[in-house]
Amino acid sequence: MARVNEPFEGVIMYRRDYRERDLLVKILTDKRGPLMFFVRGAKRRGFRMAADILPFTYGTYVGLLADDGLSYIVSAQETHQMRGIGKDLNRNAYATYLLELVDQAFEEGVAMGGWFQQVMAALKLIDAGRDPQVIVNVMEVQLLNRFGVAPIWTRCVVCGRSDLPLDYSETQGGMLCINHFNEDEYRLHLSPKVTAYLRLFATLNLAQVDRVNVALATKRQLKRALDKIYDDQVGLRLKSKRFIHEMDSWTSRLQNSRQTSVSDDEKSP
Numbered sequence: 001m002a003r004v005n006e007p008f009e010g011v012i013m014y015r016r017d018y019r020e021r022d023l024l025v026k027i028l029t030d031k032r033g034p035l036m037f038f039v040r041g042a043k044r045r046g047f048r049m050a051a052d053i054l055p056f057t058y059g060t061y062v063g064l065l066a067d068d069g070l071s072y073i074v075s076a077q078e079t080h081q082m083r084g085i086g087k088d089l090n091r092n093a094y095a096t097y098l099l100e101l102v103d104q105a106f107e108e109g110v111a112m113g114g115w116f117q118q119v120m121a122a123l124k125l126i127d128a129g130r131d132p133q134v135i136v137n138v139m140e141v142q143l144l145n146r147f148g149v150a151p152i153w154t155r156c157v158v159c160g161r162s163d164l165p166l167d168y169s170e171t172q173g174g175m176l177c178i179n180h181f182n183e184d185e186y187r188l189h190l191s192p193k194v195t196a197y198l199r200l201f202a203t204l205n206l207a208q209v210d211r212v213n214v215a216l217a218t219k220r221q222l223k224r225a226l227d228k229i230y231d232d233q234v235g236l237r238l239k240s241k242r243f244i245h246e247m248d249s250w251t252s253r254l255q256n257s258r259q260t261s262v263s264d265d266e267k268s269p
């Protein structure tokens with residue numbers, strides 16, 4: 001097959017040192033999914049594509065998309081940096097986790113169809129300051145299918161009813177209606193609001209989303225449910241996810257210590 005350079009859309013996922021002056025850059029591409037690129041001289045001072053290959057930069061690149069071995073970029077046509085993600089620790093943590101999840105969910109070098117646009121829409125919403133947890137929860141629900149877990153969100157898996165309160169059962173692989181809650185004593189005990197969101201998320205096109213406004217208590221339950229499903233049913237343990245957990249525990253410790261100092265001067269540390 002002829003080796004020709006071609007334009008493609010992509011977003012920089014991560015980069016890794018390679019030899020003294022070069023970098024390996026993983027790019028999520030529209031044409032071949034996640035793909036590793038060799039970028040010669042990328043660590044030299046004044047490298048002309050330095051800004052184009054920073055993490056969370058996206059745009060149109062030109063290069064060789066190799067069937068086997070490393071791919072190359074020869075130029076960047078028009079790129080933009082997601083500065084909103086770059087400057088905010090929380091957005092950064094969720095966007096990093098999302099890309100790590102996507103890297104696991106899709107085979108290197110294989111086109112990912114409409115998924116590319118959906119991932120880009122998710123990143124752009126996070127970049128624009130929409131609630132990153134909720135955006136990532138939407139993607140987590142949808143990506144379950146890629147990991148071979150295809151929960152039935154819309155109706156009871158036993159009787160098919162969708163008009164009664166539902167709850168999620170991991171062992172049953174989907175929702176149970178209130179008449180069949182006894183099928184699983186370990187069902188997740190989700191509120192009706194949370195099950196409604198999970199149903200919505202399963203088919204939500206993020207390109208059409210503008211506002212995101214989910215109450216804190218609902219967000220906590222969504223997170224608990226999806227973390228549990230990913231732990232138990234998918235079995236993924238990602239470093240970026242652990243970081244989000246750590247970040248959450250710092251935040252709650254910080255909030256607790258603030259509350260103590262406001263309510264109880266004598267005993268505060």
Ligand SMILES: [Zn+2]
Nearest residue numbers: 156159177180
């Ligand atoms: Zn039922």
